[in-house]
Amino acid sequence: MNNMNKESNYKTTAAIQASLKKRHAAERRFQWYGRSAVLTGFIFLCILMVDIVGKGSPAFTQHFIKVDVIFDRETLGIHASATPADIAQADYSAAIKSSLRTMFPDVSTRVGKKSLYRLISVGAQYSLRDMVVENPALIGTTREIWLLAHSEAGSYLKNQVSKDSPESERKIKDIQIKWLETLREEGRTESRFNRSFFTSGDSREPEMAGIKAALYGSFYTLLVTFLLAFPIGVMAAVYLEEFAPRNRLTDLIEININNLAAVPSIVFGLLGLAVFINFFELPRSAPLVGGIVLALITLPTIIITSRAAIGAVSPSIYQAAMGVGASKLQTVVHHVLPVAMPGILTGSIIGMAQALGETAPLLMIGMVAFIMDVPSGVTDPATVLPVQIFLWADSPERGFTEKTSAAIMVLMGFLIIMNALAVFLRKRFELK
Amino acid sequence: MKNFLVGAIVALATFGSIHSVQAASHESVSIVGSSTVYPFATVVAERFGRSTDFKTPTIESTGTGGGLKLFCSGLGANTPDITNASRRIKMSEYDDCQTSGVTDIVEVLVGYDGIAIANSTQSAELEISLYDIYLALAKDVPGADGKLIANPNITWEDVNPVLPPVKIEVLGPPPTSGTRDAFVELAMAGGAKAVPDLKELSAMSADQVDEIKAMMVKLGVPLGVYNALAERKGKAPKGKDIFTTLAYAIREDGAFIEAGENDNLIVQKLQANPDAVGIFGFSFLDENRDKVQGASVDGIVPTFDTIAGNEYPVSRPLYFYIKGAHVGKISGIQEYAIEFTSLKAMGEDGYLTERGLIPLSGEELKQIQNDVKNLNRLELE
Numbered sequence: 001m002n003n004m005n006k007e008s009n010y011k012t013t014a015a016i017q018a019s020l021k022k023r024h025a026a027e028r029r030f031q032w033y034g035r036s037a038v039l040t041g042f043i044f045l046c047i048l049m050v051d052i053v054g055k056g057s058p059a060f061t062q063h064f065i066k067v068d069v070i071f072d073r074e075t076l077g078i079h080a081s082a083t084p085a086d087i088a089q090a091d092y093s094a095a096i097k098s099s100l101r102t103m104f105p106d107v108s109t110r111v112g113k114k115s116l117y118r119l120i121s122v123g124a125q126y127s128l129r130d131m132v133v134e135n136p137a138l139i140g141t142t143r144e145i146w147l148l149a150h151s152e153a154g155s156y157l158k159n160q161v162s163k164d165s166p167e168s169e170r171k172i173k174d175i176q177i178k179w180l181e182t183l184r185e186e187g188r189t190e191s192r193f194n195r196s197f198f199t200s201g202d203s204r205e206p207e208m209a210g211i212k213a214a215l216y217g218s219f220y221t222l223l224v225t226f227l228l229a230f231p232i233g234v235m236a237a238v239y240l241e242e243f244a245p246r247n248r249l250t251d252l253i254e255i256n257i258n259n260l261a262a263v264p265s266i267v268f269g270l271l272g273l274a275v276f277i278n279f280f281e282l283p284r285s286a287p288l289v290g291g292i293v294l295a296l297i298t299l300p301t302i303i304i305t306s307r308a309a310i311g312a313v314s315p316s317i318y319q320a321a322m323g324v325g326a327s328k329l330q331t332v333v334h335h336v337l338p339v340a341m342p343g344i345l346t347g348s349i350i351g352m353a354q355a356l357g358e359t360a361p362l363l364m365i366g367m368v369a370f371i372m373d374v375p376s377g378v379t380d381p382a383t384v385l386p387v388q389i390f391l392w393a394d395s396p397e398r399g400f401t402e403k404t405s406a407a408i409m410v411l412m413g414f415l416i417i418m419n420a421l422a423v424f425l426r427k428r429f430e431l432k
Numbered sequence: 433m434k435n436f437l438v439g440a441i442v443a444l445a446t447f448g449s450i451h452s453v454q455a456a457s458h459e460s461v462s463i464v465g466s467s468t469v470y471p472f473a474t475v476v477a478e479r480f481g482r483s484t485d486f487k488t489p490t491i492e493s494t495g496t497g498g499g500l501k502l503f504c505s506g507l508g509a510n511t512p513d514i515t516n517a518s519r520r521i522k523m524s525e526y527d528d529c530q531t532s533g534v535t536d537i538v539e540v541l542v543g544y545d546g547i548a549i550a551n552s553t554q555s556a557e558l559e560i561s562l563y564d565i566y567l568a569l570a571k572d573v574p575g576a577d578g579k580l581i582a583n584p585n586i587t588w589e590d591v592n593p594v595l596p597p598v599k600i601e602v603l604g605p606p607p608t609s610g611t612r613d614a615f616v617e618l619a620m621a622g623g624a625k626a627v628p629d630l631k632e633l634s635a636m637s638a639d640q641v642d643e644i645k646a647m648m649v650k651l652g653v654p655l656g657v658y659n660a661l662a663e664r665k666g667k668a669p670k671g672k673d674i675f676t677t678l679a680y681a682i683r684e685d686g687a688f689i690e691a692g693e694n695d696n697l698i699v700q701k702l703q704a705n706p707d708a709v710g711i712f713g714f715s716f717l718d719e720n721r722d723k724v725q726g727a728s729v730d731g732i733v734p735t736f737d738t739i740a741g742n743e744y745p746v747s748r749p750l751y752f753y754i755k756g757a758h759v760g761k762i763s764g765i766q767e768y769a770i771e772f773t774s775l776k777a778m779g780e781d782g783y784l785t786e787r788g789l790i791p792l793s794g795e796e797l798k799q800i801q802n803d804v805k806n807l808n809r810l811e812l813e
Contacts, residue, residue, distance in 0.1 A: 372481050
């Protein structure tokens, strides 16, 4: 009896040892599959990042050209008795043009002059205007002023255009290249950090376009989204998880919440157009409507993650609270919610990050639009970052290519910050 | 936890107050419409916003049809004040406007745009005629016996032996686009008129019922088309109506690919596929001369001068429409229109002209400026 037992034991051990090698090999293979899967994903991410950063990084610098600007009363059209309003309305582009002509006196043809004026950005006249309005003593003097270069000239100064390509195949002409080279030799060109990219709104001139309006728009939209989706989502989750009876109705609600999470976002946009704009007559293109629509999109995410977080709170906490005589409300508000809060916040932040990247629903409610002014409230017309990216990608001017990638970099930066915040909150509060 | 509850309550209160503050009308001019006019309108809006005290108008690119639909949906703060169009307003749209209370419309012609038929600079330049375009892209074309048959042409060589033996692959705008409307009207219908029977059909009036029907039989078109049109219009269709139904239909067998409203995308696709041909606005051709080249149509190459001189056959007018009832209620509408139609913008040396808008003649411009100044009302019969 004993012998037989031993014998079968040996047999089993031998069988196990024989299969062990095979099983280890299978495990190693499996791990390699996993590693190559991670690696493939990582390679795609790297290609994407290299492409975007490569294309976008030139957008963070900007070229300026030093011009001896002649603030001549006559060219500007400012009389001796001019009011500040007259000064603001004066013709500053004429001053820039005449100053450029003085610097390059041998340009005489109409076409030649036109290409000369094209070296300087259209926006330069507005910065001159602001300078003179602030300091009217400039009138009548000649000053060396750094003026913003036109995007085509800037693109040449950034070495993005090859001089050797045929003239018909590039926007910058041979004669302009000659002038730019002269300016460069005289030390009259300078590359600076592109501050206006962060301090100005959209523009049709690539060198003047910035993301400030879109950033503010995104902020107001997300503010509305958060103020709506967070309280409603958490309330719904608490009630469904803690107080609601289990019956057919709550099952139905649960199924519908899960369903809503999978509805394409454009559907919510159509709903926003029909309900909030056409029926409630809320303004078009406003962050208010955008925020409400995005709140509808993020609600299911917040409810589902909050319920999971509340459900994961240990029963001992309930029992302890109930044991010392706390009511159900007290138990939930004083004990369960604080413990579940990291999970709830994580879910909310991920939901908000998702809302930050949405464009499709905003198309229907008029937030995909050219909006230059920075919005000052939730009812002002506004656009959001991903929409700004879409609009720039659609512009015919070549200078917007780098702006598009630069805006993508900013958007990705915000997404990384938000997701990192979610991780941080979870780690921080879980330790307590 | 208390903080959280307080936060939530404050949040809800804030939201409530936002709600009540919500103004009765928008402060900046709201503009919708054509994606072709969009690049020009935004430039005007930007200059207007920077150089005046008015707020910068907001401009959405919805396509001509979509813009007119929004524009004609009624009066009030949540409807646009101006819509851009890359074709004239249609009678049906005008009627929609009238019924929803938008009776006071000012039409502003802003200039011309050519529709370029282009391919990659890596391949040979195309020289085609309107008839070639019709034969290459129509859903039904005349067969050997003169009856219309489903388009059998696979390569450009099938269309016209002098063209290269390359598969027909055309990227063009979707039906919501004004570019598409103008393209079918100018190029397809223009080419279809080279077929004598179709040309004859297009000239027949609504009274010539028997002639129209006889011609339809000759062309092999089922008479159901006639009845369906009669039912839709509510009256007897003209020969022209039958003609447009036939000539405007673009083939759906994959040779024509709808590429969306994004003209940059078409340019990129052409670069990737040198055999493909794209259809888009002249300003995109002008900006991307290093990547794509325009085909000559009926011997005319699309350039600034040939479009301005009305020589290039596929060119169309660009418009915007002002909602007269909103002028005075929303500040800046008329001032924006005046800026748009000023010599500084639309003149020979204007900043829009520099951007590729083909300007109006001096007399036309004066007439338009006058219309804007007096807000002359558009009457369509």
